[in-house]
Amino acid sequence: MDNARLKRIEDWMRDYRKAGRYSGSSLLVYRHGEEAFFAADGLASVARGQAYERDTILRIYSMTKLVTTALLMMLVERGQVVLDTPVAQYLPEFGQMRALRQGATGEDQTDPARSPTLHELLTHTSGMTYGFNTGVVPEAYARRFSEIGLQDVTLEAWCKVLAELPLCFQPGTAWEYSVGIDVIGRVIEVITGETLAAVMQREIFDPLGMVDTGFDVPANKLARFADCYEKREGDPLALFDSAEDSRFSEGRVSLHAGGGGLVSTLDDYMRFGEMIRLGGALEGVRLLSPRTVRFMTSNHLKGDIASMGAESFAEMPMTGMGFGLGGAVVLDPARVRVQGSVGDFGWGGLASTYFWTDPVEQLSVVFFTQLIPSSSYSNRAELKALIHGALLD
Numbered sequence: 001m002d003n004a005r006l007k008r009i010e011d012w013m014r015d016y017r018k019a020g021r022y023s024g025s026s027l028l029v030y031r032h033g034e035e036a037f038f039a040a041d042g043l044a045s046v047a048r049g050q051a052y053e054r055d056t057i058l059r060i061y062s063m064t065k066l067v068t069t070a071l072l073m074m075l076v077e078r079g080q081v082v083l084d085t086p087v088a089q090y091l092p093e094f095g096q097m098r099a100l101r102q103g104a105t106g107e108d109q110t111d112p113a114r115s116p117t118l119h120e121l122l123t124h125t126s127g128m129t130y131g132f133n134t135g136v137v138p139e140a141y142a143r144r145f146s147e148i149g150l151q152d153v154t155l156e157a158w159c160k161v162l163a164e165l166p167l168c169f170q171p172g173t174a175w176e177y178s179v180g181i182d183v184i185g186r187v188i189e190v191i192t193g194e195t196l197a198a199v200m201q202r203e204i205f206d207p208l209g210m211v212d213t214g215f216d217v218p219a220n221k222l223a224r225f226a227d228c229y230e231k232r233e234g235d236p237l238a239l240f241d242s243a244e245d246s247r248f249s250e251g252r253v254s255l256h257a258g259g260g261g262l263v264s265t266l267d268d269y270m271r272f273g274e275m276i277r278l279g280g281a282l283e284g285v286r287l288l289s290p291r292t293v294r295f296m297t298s299n300h301l302k303g304d305i306a307s308m309g310a311e312s313f314a315e316m317p318m319t320g321m322g323f324g325l326g327g328a329v330v331l332d333p334a335r336v337r338v339q340g341s342v343g344d345f346g347w348g349g350l351a352s353t354y355f356w357t358d359p360v361e362q363l364s365v366v367f368f369t370q371l372i373p374s375s376s377y378s379n380r381a382e383l384k385a386l387i388h389g390a391l392l393d
Contacts (some may be wrong), residue, residue, distance in 0.1 A: 001029075001036050002308060005390035007114045010039050012386055016369075017042040020236055021377055022352070023229060024052040025369035028258060028266040032362045038266075043376075044226035044370070054266055057212055058293020058368050059248060060240070061260040061349030065181045068196070068258035069122055069270060069326025072184055072204055073292055080191055081118065087183060088115035090190045093163035099127055102138055107140045107166055116171040118187065121180035122325045125173075125301050125308070127167025128178035132373070137168045141179075155196065157254050159186045175301065175308035181326060196256040204340040207285045208275060210268040215261050216253040217246065225263070228351055228370040232307065238326040242370055260350065266366050269355060273364040276345070297317045297345040297359075303330055338381045339388035349355060354380045 001003045009027065024042020040052040050056075053068070075081050088095035116126035129135070131142035144165060164182070168176055185196045192199050197215045201293035205213050217225045225243035232238045241247060248263055255261070271282060276297070278286030288296075299322030301308060306319040321328050322334025330336055330344040346356030346365075352374045354367040367383055374380075 001390045002392045009386050013039060013041040022369045022371055023237060024084050026052045026266055028270050028366045029090045030270060030364045055224055055327060056261050057217055057265055058260050058370055059228055061351055061354050062347060063353055064260050064262040064348045065346055066326045068181050068185050071200060071295060072188060073288060074203060075191060077292055083119040084117050086115035086117055087121060091159055092186045093160050097167055098169040104136055107136055111230050113167055113170055113297055120171050121184050123323050124175055124178050124180060125172050126178060126180045127169045127171050129168050129176050130178060140165055148204050153255050155186045158185060158255055158258055175305050175310050182257050182259035183293045196258055208271045208282060210271055213262060213264040213268045214248045215256045217248050217263055218250045226370050230372040230378040247389055266368055267371055270364060273357055277364050285376055297329055298323055298324055299329050299331060339385045348374055348380060351372055352379060
C-alpha cells in the first residue's frame with residue numbers, strides 16, 4: 001500500500017472532525033495478515049478531552065451481528081441446530097405469526113404467516129424489522145419498544161413482546177433490515193442453556209484474545225470508553241450516551257442484544273475479522289471450518305438485495321450487493337458503484353462504525369467513530385475508495 005496515498009486517509013479523518021461531522025475516529029487496516037495502516041484522530045469524548053486511542057472502547061452496535069452469526073454457525077457445525085428450522089421450535093411464542101397484507105394502512109390488517117426460519121432471521125428475510133425503518137410495522141415497533149432498551153428487560157422477555165407484533169411481509173418474500181439476529185441470540189441461549197454473554201465469552205472472546213469485548217463496560221475500563229453522539233437538526237454532534245453514565249455500564253445491561261449490543265476495540269474486532277478472512281482460524285485457534293466461512297460469506301439471496309425491495313441502506317447502494325449470513329457480500333462492485341472486490345464481506349454499526357474483509361486483496365478493515373445514525377454521511381463509500389486508492393500492486 002502506498003504511504004503517500006494512505007496519508008489521504010488521515011487527511012479525510014481530520015477533515016471530518018474539522019467540519020464538525022465527527023468528534024474523532026480511528027482506523028485499522030490489515031493486509032496479508034499484517035498491519036498496514038493505523039490512524040486515530042480527534043476526541044472520543046469532547047467533554048472529557050479524551051483522545052481517540054488504539055484501545056478506546058466503542059459501541060459497535062450491528063457489527064455484533066457477525067459475531068452472533070459466527071457463534072450460531074459453530075453450533076451448526078456441532079450438529080446442534082439446522083438453519084431451516086422454524087424459530088418457533090426454540091421459541092414457541094413465534095408459532096402463531098401474522099404478516100401485514102400488501103397495501104395495509106394499519107397493523108391489524110394481516111394474514112396468517114408461518115414461523116420464520118433461522119436462516120431467514122440471519123438474512124433479514126424473516127419479515128421482522130426495526131423501529132427506525134419506514135412503514136406500518138416499523139411504526140408499531142417504535143411505539144412498543146420506545147421504553148425498552150438494554151436495561152430492565154431480559155432477552156427472553158423482549159422476544160415475547162416482539163412475537164406479538166406482525167411481520168412486514170410473508171417470510172422469505174422480501175428483504176428488510178431487522179432484529180432477526182437478536183432473536184438468534186435468544187435461540188443460542190435456549191440451545192446452550194446459558195446467557196448469550198457467557199457463551200460468547202467462552203466460545204469466541206477468550207479463544208481469540210478479545211479482552212475488551214462484551215455487552216457492558218467494567219468500571220475499571222470506563223476511562224477508555226468513548227461518548228456517543230447523534231446528528232440532530234441544529235446540532236450535528238448532540239450527546240447521545242455519555243461514557244460516565246452509559247447504558248452500557250457494568251451492572252446496567254440486562255438484555256444481551258445479539259444484533260447490536262457489543263462494545264469492542266479496534267484490535268479486538270480486527271482479531272475477529274482476521275479469523276473470518278483466514279477461513280475460521282487465527283494464530284492456531286480454530287472456531288469454524290473454511291467451508292463454513294465460505295458458506296457464511298456467500299450470497300444467500302436469489303439475487304441482490306435491491307431485487308428484494310431495498311434500493312439502499314445506510315448511504316450504501318444495495319444494487320449489486322448480496323447478503324450472506326449476518327453480513328453483506330459484494331456481487332458486482334460496478335453495480336454497487338463503490339470500489340471493492342467481488343466477495344467483500346462485512347457490515348457496519350448504528351454509530352457509523354464499519355468493517356469488511358476483502359478476499360481478493362487480502363484486506364481486513366475496521367473503522368470506528370461514534371455518531372448516530374450511520375446514514376448521516378457517506379463515510380463507508382468514501383473509505384472504501386480511499387483504501388482502494390492506496391493499493392498500487
